[in-house]
Amino acid sequence: MQRFIVLTLNGLTEGSIYAAMALALVMIWRATQVVNFAQGAMAMFTTYLALFSLERGAPYWMAFLVALLCGLLLGGVIERVLVRPVESAPPLNIVILTLGVLLVLEAVAPMIFGGQIRSFPAAFSIVGIKLGSLQVPFSAFDLFTLASVVFLMVLLLLLFQKTDLGLRMRASAFNAEVSRLLGIRVGRMLTLGWALASLVGALSGLLIAPTLLLYPTYMDQVLVFGFTGAILGGLDSPPGAVVGGLAMGFSLSYVGGYFGSDLETVGALVILVAVLMVRPRGLFTLRAQRVV
Amino acid sequence: MLEITNLTVAYGPIVALDNVSFSVADGSITAVLGANGAGKTTLVRTISGLVRSRAGSVRLDGRDISRLAPEAIARLGIGHVPEGRGVLAELTVEENLRLGGLSRADRADRQAALSEAYELFMPLAQRRHLPAATLSGGERQMLSIARALAARPRVLLLDEPSLGLAGRVLTQIMARIKQLVEDRKLSVLLIEQNARSALSVADDAVVLSLGRIVAHDRAQRLASEEGLRHAYLGF
Numbered sequence: 001m002q003r004f005i006v007l008t009l010n011g012l013t014e015g016s017i018y019a020a021m022a023l024a025l026v027m028i029w030r031a032t033q034v035v036n037f038a039q040g041a042m043a044m045f046t047t048y049l050a051l052f053s054l055e056r057g058a059p060y061w062m063a064f065l066v067a068l069l070c071g072l073l074l075g076g077v078i079e080r081v082l083v084r085p086v087e088s089a090p091p092l093n094i095v096i097l098t099l100g101v102l103l104v105l106e107a108v109a110p111m112i113f114g115g116q117i118r119s120f121p122a123a124f125s126i127v128g129i130k131l132g133s134l135q136v137p138f139s140a141f142d143l144f145t146l147a148s149v150v151f152l153m154v155l156l157l158l159l160f161q162k163t164d165l166g167l168r169m170r171a172s173a174f175n176a177e178v179s180r181l182l183g184i185r186v187g188r189m190l191t192l193g194w195a196l197a198s199l200v201g202a203l204s205g206l207l208i209a210p211t212l213l214l215y216p217t218y219m220d221q222v223l224v225f226g227f228t229g230a231i232l233g234g235l236d237s238p239p240g241a242v243v244g245g246l247a248m249g250f251s252l253s254y255v256g257g258y259f260g261s262d263l264e265t266v267g268a269l270v271i272l273v274a275v276l277m278v279r280p281r282g283l284f285t286l287r288a289q290r291v292v
Numbered sequence: 293m294l295e296i297t298n299l300t301v302a303y304g305p306i307v308a309l310d311n312v313s314f315s316v317a318d319g320s321i322t323a324v325l326g327a328n329g330a331g332k333t334t335l336v337r338t339i340s341g342l343v344r345s346r347a348g349s350v351r352l353d354g355r356d357i358s359r360l361a362p363e364a365i366a367r368l369g370i371g372h373v374p375e376g377r378g379v380l381a382e383l384t385v386e387e388n389l390r391l392g393g394l395s396r397a398d399r400a401d402r403q404a405a406l407s408e409a410y411e412l413f414m415p416l417a418q419r420r421h422l423p424a425a426t427l428s429g430g431e432r433q434m435l436s437i438a439r440a441l442a443a444r445p446r447v448l449l450l451d452e453p454s455l456g457l458a459g460r461v462l463t464q465i466m467a468r469i470k471q472l473v474e475d476r477k478l479s480v481l482l483i484e485q486n487a488r489s490a491l492s493v494a495d496d497a498v499v500l501s502l503g504r505i506v507a508h509d510r511a512q513r514l515a516s517e518e519g520l521r522h523a524y525l526g527f
Contacts, residue, residue: 167383167387167390167394168391168394170383170387171380171383171387171391174380174382174383175380177342177374178374178378178379178380179363179380179391180341180342180361180362180363180366181342181362181366181371181372181374182366182391182392182394182395182439182443183363183366183367183394183443184363184391184394185363186363
């Protein structure tokens with residue numbers, strides 16, 4: 001039973017990170033109907049930038065902020081400079097473009113920052129919290145991870161549901177042509193969508209780095225798990241992405257805990273294949289079927 | 293005043309509009325009639341910037357808008373109710389309506405536009421918090437028109453507004469539009485297949501056939517020209 005609790009708490013923390021990655025993928029999918037395979041590499045790059053700032057003497061939170069802001073910027077620039085010119089090309093072209101960005105970032109990062117495995121500091125203690133004499137397998141950093149992901153998601157939810165800007169962004173994602181007829185600057189909304197998604201991705205990179213250690217491909221598996229979570233949630237539903245990401249966290253934690261950590265990746269694959277076979281539209285398809 | 297001068301539009305080798313010229317005066321309704329494929333929808337899509345013209349110009353109060361982006365044209369006060377799928381099905385009825393008023397800076401004004409829309413289109417008020425996907429075809433058409441009106445446009449492009457609407461509702465909507473034409477000097481370009489009903493509300497009418505204007509006159513006079521009616525309008 002105790003083991004189960006440990007694995008569940010562990011799954012919750014990692015799941016929140018996969019949820020952030022899944023959410024980033026879903027935001028871009030909704031805005032431009034593209035799976036951004038560079039999402040993980042972008043987060044890797046911004047986390048390196050945080051480490052770079054730390055090594056130059058920046059305080060921890062400053063470095064954290066640098067990574068998030070660079071994430072925002074990187075997403076916006078990639079949309080504007082690389083994706084926009086091929087906007088009207090078939091979606092596959094853009095997918096291949098994102099794969100190109102992935103390769104370039106993973107090749108450039110070791111040139112700039114060195115290719116060796118680096119440790120990345122955690123914001124808080126990674127030792128389990130003590131409740132009286134009982135030590136629970138949940139650290140202050142786990143709590144921070146969970147809280148920061150939830151905080152960012154609530155902010156995004158408020159932005160999308162409660163503000164005019166969010167309404168414009170959603171409209172642009174659903175139907176660019178009608179939005180333009182209503183005077184919405186769709187191009188700007190798409191850039192902003194990529195920027196925000198990339199900020200969410202950057203957060204996941206920062207939060208998982210203390211656990212996984214930092215090296216140029218460390219985010220690849222997070223991308224795969226996040227992507228599986230996103231598919232699980234139906235790829236176009238933000239709440240689905242969050243639930244899917246969490247589900248991935250729990251299942252992988254149980255698979256790793258009970259069957260050995262070597263099987264985690266296989267577990268992800270099994271889940272992905274199972275979902276695609278049983279419910280190819282995902283468990284949470286938010287978008288109503290269009291009635292013509 | 294909306295002026296269209298020598299407008300030519302082509303999709304590859306296919307000429308959709310051929311040297312089309314006419315104008316819509318402030319506070320008037322011009323009907324654009326013609327069979328399927330006559331170029332009616334191409335005409336409104338070109339005016340609102342969704343389709344680029346090959347030659348000619350579109351002017352709003354003397355300013356050439358034919359090279360502007362659709363969002364810029366919309367911001368100048370040209371509202372376009374597209375044929376069929378104009379509503380954002382994933383958003384609620386209210387969100388759709390709010391989108392119409394977003395280009396207006398004054399918050400009180402936006403609220404007024406919302407209330408006005410609900411007053412005119414009662415079925416929408418009852419469903420304001422439901423996704424537009426749950427609306428019937430006619431209700432979607434109402435929403436699309438209400439949303440365009442919420443932006444308080446100077447020029448309104450209506451592409452087949454009668455599609456899916458019950459006759460009584462259409463009459464009601466057209467009466468409201470007619471009122472806006474008189475009170476606010478709204479200019480309307482009304483695309484219709486149903487020539488008889490369009491001619492009954494329009495001041496002027498243009499008949500398109502295969503991308504060319506074959507008749508342009510006062511609506512009443514066109515309605516009484518039997519030869520033309522038989523040849524192009526089918527009644």
